[in-house]
Amino acid sequence: MTTSIQPNIHTIFEPTTCTWQYIIACPTTSHAAIIDSVLDFNPSSNTISTTTADSLLSLVEEHKYTISHVLETHAHADHLTASYYLKQRLSPSQTSSPKICIGKRISTVQSTFGAKFSVPPQELENVFDHLWDDNEKFQIGDLTAEVLYLPGHTPDHVGYKIGENIFTGDSIFNPDIGSARCDFPGGDANALWGSMNRLFSLPEEVKLYTGHDYPPAERGEKELAYTTVRDQRERNKHVKVGTKEAEFVSWRKERDSGLGEPRLLNVALQINVRGGRMPGDGMLLLPVKGEGDLVGMMRSGKL
Known part of the structure; x- marks a missing residue:
């Protein structure tokens, strides 16, 4: 994978949700794209704030970038997207x-x-400005970017190939973390295996920028935004070269069966399927669970 122009890459870590956000800029035109932005949410007070997104805007202003695209790798279940907020702030x-x-x-x-979540159909219409086809190419200034379909973690998951870099979202994690869960609706461990091995087929020097990092204590380093294909092939704890697909799929399914749902799942998905917009009435639905006889009482209206 070679190209005459390589992007300027800004890596911005959001520690509450352990999310990597990226600003990818063309060095010749100063056009840029933002990938997987975060809108802050405090579940104890049900408060949305924009501190993290505003830091992205400050970086854009500092470098005098023109943002052509606000990109999502998938509908996130662990954080709210700031895409619509960023578009509204940048457009004027x-x-x-x-x-x-x-x-x-x-x-x-x-x-x-x-x-x-009983989202009115009209609140899902045209909330994204463009839906990518597989392998579609687009321009960020003089940079050519390509969309890679990388399913498994979620059914809609894509990555972005820009220069000698892949922005993988949650299709692969750093070698000492391994892989993402596949138990969301439409998730598929076999598909994730295929996506990770698609990444392994790239030239060894290509950099893989991941969507999250959860540094284990033994790493002895801070968060890592990327590793290379070579690193992943040799060291990924779940799918390094020599691992069998059946072995990985069996382990991933067993592991996922014991996981609780992400802390922000119910809020994040209601916002994220709307492209970052709030519900029309400003209200979100919160599923309530009960145990034993309480379940029947809740369903019958006796509680």
Whole structure:
């Protein structure tokens, strides 16, 4: 994978949700894209704030970037996207409004969670400016970017190939973390295996920028934004070279069966399937669970 122009890459770690956000800039035009932005949410007070997103805007202003795209790798279950907020803040200061973009299979996720959370259909229509086809190419200034379909963690998951870099989202984690869960609706451990091995087929020097990092104590280092294909092939604790697909799939399914749901799942997905917009009435639904006889009482209306 070679190209005459390599991007300037800003890596911004959001520690509350352990999310990597990226600003990818063309060095010749100063056009740029933002990948997997975070909108802050405090579940103890049900408060949304923009401190993290505003730090991205400050970086954009500092470097005098023009943001052409606000990119999502998938509909996140562990953080709220700041995409719509960023678009609203950036649009008045630019000659053209940035486009919020995600893979075309977001419609599957919207259908699933729109029904679960009783989202009015009109609040899911045209909330993304562009839905990517597999392998679609687009420009960030003079940079050519390509969309890679990388399913498994979620059915809509994509990555972005820009220069000698892949922004993988949650399709692979750093070698000492391994892989992401596959138990969300439409998730598939076999598909994730295929996606990770697709990444392994790239040239060894290609950098893989991941969507999260959860540094284990034994690492002895801070968060890592990327490793190389070579590093992943040799050291990924779940899928390094020599690992069998059946072995990985069996382990991943067993592991996922014991995991609790992400802390922000119910809030994040209601916002994220709307492309970062709030519900029309400003209210979110919160599923309530009960145990034993309490379940029947809740369902019958006796409680």
